[in-house]
Amino acid sequence: MTAPALETRGLARTFGSFVATNNVSLTIAPGARHALIGPNGAGKTTLINLLTGFLEPTRGQVFLMGEDVTALSQSRRVRKGLARTFQINRLFADLTVLETVTLAVGERAGIGRRFWRPVGAHGEVIDAAARIITDLHLGEVANSRVKDLAYGRQRLVEIALALAMQPKVLLLDEPAAGVPTSESRQLFETLAGLPADVTVLLIEHDMDLVFRFAERISVLVAGSILIEDTPAVLADHPLVREVYLGEGAVHG
Amino acid sequence: MTDLSASLPAVDTGPLKRAARWRPAEFGFWLLPVAGWFLFPDDLALLTQIAITALFALSLDIVLGYAGMITLGHAAFFGLGAYAAGMMPAYLGIGDPLLGLLAAALVAGLGGFGTSFLVLRGTGLTRLMVTVGIGMMLYEAANKASGFTGGVDGLPGVDMAPVLGLFEFDLYGQTAYIYAVVVLFGMFLIARRIVMSPFGLSLKAIHQNDTRMPALGVSVNSRLRVAWTLGAVFAGVAGALLTQTTQFVALDVLGFSRSAEVLLILILGGAGRLYGALVGTIAFLLLHHVLAGLDPEYWQLWIGLILIGVVLFARDGILGGLARLGARLHLRRARP
Numbered sequence: 001m002t003a004p005a006l007e008t009r010g011l012a013r014t015f016g017s018f019v020a021t022n023n024v025s026l027t028i029a030p031g032a033r034h035a036l037i038g039p040n041g042a043g044k045t046t047l048i049n050l051l052t053g054f055l056e057p058t059r060g061q062v063f064l065m066g067e068d069v070t071a072l073s074q075s076r077r078v079r080k081g082l083a084r085t086f087q088i089n090r091l092f093a094d095l096t097v098l099e100t101v102t103l104a105v106g107e108r109a110g111i112g113r114r115f116w117r118p119v120g121a122h123g124e125v126i127d128a129a130a131r132i133i134t135d136l137h138l139g140e141v142a143n144s145r146v147k148d149l150a151y152g153r154q155r156l157v158e159i160a161l162a163l164a165m166q167p168k169v170l171l172l173d174e175p176a177a178g179v180p181t182s183e184s185r186q187l188f189e190t191l192a193g194l195p196a197d198v199t200v201l202l203i204e205h206d207m208d209l210v211f212r213f214a215e216r217i218s219v220l221v222a223g224s225i226l227i228e229d230t231p232a233v234l235a236d237h238p239l240v241r242e243v244y245l246g247e248g249a250v251h252g
Numbered sequence: 253m254t255d256l257s258a259s260l261p262a263v264d265t266g267p268l269k270r271a272a273r274w275r276p277a278e279f280g281f282w283l284l285p286v287a288g289w290f291l292f293p294d295d296l297a298l299l300t301q302i303a304i305t306a307l308f309a310l311s312l313d314i315v316l317g318y319a320g321m322i323t324l325g326h327a328a329f330f331g332l333g334a335y336a337a338g339m340m341p342a343y344l345g346i347g348d349p350l351l352g353l354l355a356a357a358l359v360a361g362l363g364g365f366g367t368s369f370l371v372l373r374g375t376g377l378t379r380l381m382v383t384v385g386i387g388m389m390l391y392e393a394a395n396k397a398s399g400f401t402g403g404v405d406g407l408p409g410v411d412m413a414p415v416l417g418l419f420e421f422d423l424y425g426q427t428a429y430i431y432a433v434v435v436l437f438g439m440f441l442i443a444r445r446i447v448m449s450p451f452g453l454s455l456k457a458i459h460q461n462d463t464r465m466p467a468l469g470v471s472v473n474s475r476l477r478v479a480w481t482l483g484a485v486f487a488g489v490a491g492a493l494l495t496q497t498t499q500f501v502a503l504d505v506l507g508f509s510r511s512a513e514v515l516l517i518l519i520l521g522g523a524g525r526l527y528g529a530l531v532g533t534i535a536f537l538l539l540h541h542v543l544a545g546l547d548p549e550y551w552q553l554w555i556g557l558i559l560i561g562v563v564l565f566a567r568d569g570i571l572g573g574l575a576r577l578g579a580r581l582h583l584r585r586a587r588p
Contacts, residue, residue, distance in 0.1 A: 052467070078469035086467075092460040095453075098268050103457055106450045107468045113475075115451040118272030122450065123265075130263035142263040165468065 003066025005030040005199035006051070006082075006169050011060035013050055020046040021057070022223035028169075028199055035202045035210045037240075038220035044203050045087065047220065048173050051201075052084050053077045065168065081168030085158040085175055093147035097138055097157055100146055101129035104164035132160050136190055152183035159190060169199045176206040188212065211235060272448045281527065284534075285433045296425040302537050303432040304493045309517045309529035310436075310443055311486030316515070317524035318447055319479035320459030321371070322380055324511050325387030326487055328367070331394065331506030333360040333488025338407045338501035347413035349431065353492050360488020364481040371480060372473050384508070391506040407501035421499070428497035435493055439486060444526060446482065455479055459524070520562055522569030531570050 006028040013021040020043045028034045038044055049055040051062055053074040061070045069077050092100055102119060105128045106112055120126070133142050136156045141149055146157055155175055162170055172191070179187055184206070191213055194200060204210050210217065211231045218228040219240060227239060234240050288299045308330055315321050333356035340355050341347040367386050371379055394401045401407055414420045419427045446452050458465055458472055465472050495501050504510065513536075521532020539558060543551035566573025 054466075073471075074466040075469045075471050078467060084467055086464075090461055090464045090467075092457045092464070094460055095457065096268070098263065098265065099453065100457075102268065103450075103453050104468050107454070107470055111450050112454050112470060113451055113478075115446045115449045118445065118448040119450055119453050120269040120272050120448075123269065125450075126265050126268055130265050133263050139263045142265075143267050161468070 002030060004028055004063070005032065005065060006201065007063040007066075008051070009061045009063070011047075011050055011062065012058050013046055013055060014058050019223050021050060024060070024220075024223070024225055026218060026225065028201060030168075030199055031197055033200050033202070033213060033215045035204060035214035035217045036220055037204065037207070037210055037217060042220045043223040044220055045173065046223075048084065048171055048203060051171060052082065078165060081166075082171070083162040083165040083167030083169070084171040085155075085162045085173055087173040087177060089151075089154045089158060091146045091154060091157055091161075094145055096143050096145055097133060097149070097160075098126070098129060098142040100157060101132055101160050101164050102126050104161045105129045105132070108165050129164065132163050135193070136160050136163075137186060150183075152179045152187070155179055155187065156190065163194075167198060169201070170194070172200065172202045172204070174204055175202070176204055176209050184209070272444075278527075281530070282437065285437075289429065296429040298537070298541060300425060300429045300432045300497055302533055303429070303436045304490055304497070305514070305517065305537060306530045306533040307436045307439055307493065308487055308490035308514050309521070309533050310440060310526070311483045311490060312514050312518050313523060313526065313529040314443060314446070314486060315480060315483035316518060317528065318452060318455045318459065319476055319483075320455075320462075321476060321480060323371075323383040324380060324508070324515065325383035325385070326483070326514055327506055327508070327510035328387045328390045329360040329364055329484035329487035330491035330494075330510060330514075331390060332363045332484075333357070333491030334495045334501050334505040335394065335401060335407065335491075336360070336488065337492030337495040338410045341411050341413075342407055342409040347411055348417075349412055349415050349496050352412075352496055353435065353489055356488045356492030356495075357485045360491070361481055361485040363488075364484020365477070367484075368477040368480040372476055383511075387506065387508060387511055391503070391508070394503060394506055401503070402501070404503050406503065410495060410499045410501065412496050412499055421497070425497070432493050432497055435489065439489060440526070440530075443486065447526060451475070451478070456524075516559060518569075520559060520569055522571030522573075525569075525571050528569050528571045535570060 004027045006026070008024055008026045011021055011024040012019070024047060036044055036047070046055065050057050053069070053072060057070065061068055063069065064077065064080055064082055067080070069080065072080070095103070102125055106122065106125045109125055111122060111125065130142070133139055136159065138153065138156055138160065141153060146154060149157065155178070159175060175191070176184055176187055188209060202210065202213060214231055216228060217231055217234050219226045219234070227234070227237065285299070285303070292299060312323070312326050315323060315326070336356040336359035337352040340352045346352070370382050370386065374382055395403055398405070412421050415427060415431050421427050447455070454470060454475055458475060462472050491505055494505065517532040517536045518529055519532070520536055521530065522528030539555055540551070543554045547554065562570065
């Protein structure tokens with residue numbers, strides 16, 4: 001049996017006396033479409049930060065493709081195939097979309113330290129970036145500055161950046177947050193069209209998106225995984241309904 | 253999704269692929285030093301000063317304009333280069349100017365690499381204070397080690413050999429001017445390549461959002477270390493030019509006011525634009541020259557007022573202001 005793409009064992013993080021992540025053991029198979037849901041303050045973002053190495057765990061381990069990466073820095077984990085998007089857009093405001101994605105593809109290809117030939121002479125990197133941009137329907141704004149783009153499109157640039165890293169595991173931190181309904185359809189199509197061999201962990205508030213996208217769902221409450229099952233089972237689960245009571249009904 | 257992509261608008265990669273091409277305005281700009289030679293043959297000393305200061309400002313542009321590291325201690329590397337270039341003939345009897353440049357680049361680069369570890373330990377105000385501290389320590393060290401550096405009296409015995417063994421430094425400063433301009437142009441070409449390379453792009457990205465870069469697998473500090481060291485090398489070469497063209501090293505090459513002045517110059521011209529360093533230097537030194545002639549007593553007041561005006565009305569400097577003006581005119585023309 002192959003190693004899980006992403007696995008945590010007894011992962012915990014406390015801030016003073018506050019337990020943000022409590023003994024989380026999560027196993028995600030290669031190529032899985034896994035979602036993590038939970039109410040505000042459940043510790044979803046802390047968990048993502050522990051997975052990416054932005055935060056150090058108080059206890060426990062993180063495995064990527066069976067390898068213990070707990071001690072590795074953020075950038076080292078990225079080079080081992082773990083990419084993420086950010087909940088709040090964290091882009092390069094003054095770069096164009098094409099420059100942004102070219103930067104990411106170039107870093108992935110290991111040419112980021114080259115200082116003599118101009119960026120424009122690395123045609124194969126630019127063309128690879130152009131393909132990602134085309135796939136995400138961003139072609140017409142490729143030469144616009146990121147800061148001049150509508151918010152929904154900036155979210156797509158976030159995803160383009162993560163895809164440019166050719167990740168084995170992709171963490172999507174609330175990709176639909178702030179995206180107007182008119183643009184959310186395209187976002188879903190983009191997510192549905194992600195390469196099948198990429199393992200995806202989706203953290204999302206939009207239950208509609210979660211139940212359409214995910215094959216398995218974990219419910220995080222107060223830092224612990226309460227339950228994990230398929231969308232079909234969880235849609236009618238009283239616990240999920242209880243947790244999301246007040247956040248709107250769940251649509252199957 | 254795939255069946256759709258055939259009909260999607262293709263990405264126009266042309267602008268990025270052609271970004272490093274020389275623009276007509278750039279050719280025009282580099283005619284200025286030629287024009288200066290013919291128009292102001294009696295002011296070559298001032299023009300040489302402009303070329304040297306422009307190279308110094310360019311070195312700061314790599315560090316501040318591109319990598320986004322604010323510093324008030326950049327004269328440390330200018331001074332290291334100036335002293336290294338002075339000691340080559342004064343102590344080692346090596347008067348060849350190009351070897352002097354090499355020694356200056358090496359010494360300043362080592363200084364830059366060594367201090368980068370200190371500078372990268374903090375961010376923001378802490379980092380700024382560290383740069384001030386480095387500058388002050390070097391100044392005091394050079395001041396106290398007067399047996400070695402000449403202290404406040406300056407370093408004597410800087411006897412330069414002819415450039416390439418052919419061109420003697422003359423009393424009219426003709427060789428000095430051509431030499432300084434050629435070195436400036438050569439260093440500019442190197443800087444231009446660097447900022448337009450993938451490495452340069454990563455510096456711009458770090459400048460805009462350094463917290464995002466680790467998520468692209470980039471170790472920010474190692475990139476900044478290279479940028480800081482590069483800036484030190486360029487500053488060292490500028491310092492060496494001053495030593496070689498004046499055949500003297502004064503203690504003020506390390507002075508705090510030199511660090512502050514070059515920062516003003518870069519902001520005046522426009523940081524992060526390569527030509528901003530050059531335009532800023534020309535504007536600042538010409539202003540300085542003209543105002544000091546008109547009003548020898550209060551010229552600093554006028555220069556201060558003008559600087560405040562520029563910063564208020566064109567926060568991104570002369571070039572930034574011009575670019576916005578150009579964009580506005582372009583828009584107006586495009587409108588029916």
